[in-house]
Amino acid sequence: MNQQMAEHYLLAKSASSLYYPFGDDISVFKVKNKIFATISHGSNAKSAKVAEDAKGHFWMNLKCAPDEAEILRDIFPGVIPGYHMNKSNWNTIILDGSIPQGELERMIDNSYLLVVSKMTKKDQQSILIQL
Incomplete structure (x- = not known):
């Protein structure tokens, strides 16, 4: 799934909307004014401790239960x-x-x-x- 496909899937959710409160390069997806996802380009991540090649891709932030978050990272x-x-x-x-x-769709739905x-x-x- 690329950034455009992710955005399309996020916006297909009931009552979801797209905002740019942090500038044009960070897409913020809300449901009834509550954030459930963001998408930005990894090159904006100046201090993230990840491989440099990861900074060449788009990054999506998603809410997750703490236990599941750890499992997915593993x-x-x-x-x-x-x-x-x-x-x-x-x-x-x-x-x-x-x-x-x-x-990815399951994580977005969650x-x-x-x-x-x-x-x-x-x-x-x-x-x-x-x-």
């Missing part, structure tokens, strides 16, 4: 602790083609549902009824 070299995010609740996925598309689950019942129902 399984996939392209999954690192959330860059500029809470490291226990967010992962950064390097979109270098090393992670199967189905797994991030979206984690954010929705923290909303008010009214907001949850208005979103979940459309799924």
Whole structure:
């Protein structure tokens, strides 16, 4: 999955929208004004402790349960602790083609549902009824 495919999948989620609060080079995806994903180019990551070739790809931040976040980092070299995010609740996925598309879609779905689950019942129902 490349950056364009990821953006398309993220925007296909019910009530999702795209913002640029940190500048034109960082795409922020929200559901009802709550962030569930970001995408930026790895070259923006000045201090990240990753291989230089990883900085040539787009990076996607996704929310994740802490236990699962650790497991995904152990399984996939392209999954690192959330860059500029809470490291226990967010992962950064390097979109270098090393992670199967189905797994990326599952991670995106999981991030979206984690954010929705923290909303008010009214907001949850208005979103979940459309799924």
